[in-house]
Amino acid sequence: MDFKEIKKKSQTELHKMLAESRDKLRELKFKDANKQLKDVRSIRKLRAIIAQTLTVINQQRSEGSKKNNDNSQAVNK
Secondary structure, eight states: OOHHHHHTSOHHHHHHHHHHHHHHHHHHHHHHHTTOOSOTHHHHHHHHHHHHHHHHHHHHHHHHHHHHHHHHHHHHO
């Protein structure tokens, strides 16, 4: 999945995607531990997707808090 595609998703979609990715990562780690995983690089790819998803979630959260601070400062003046 491309980073641009991740940025277009809503908060609920991002959290759902994050939970699914973490579950899949757990499964891949178990398969790797049992020597059943052929493509070990898939773990690395999935970890990158999880990191990108968390980055977008945190960016959206910080943008939301900045907007709230701007609105509260405008009301206080």
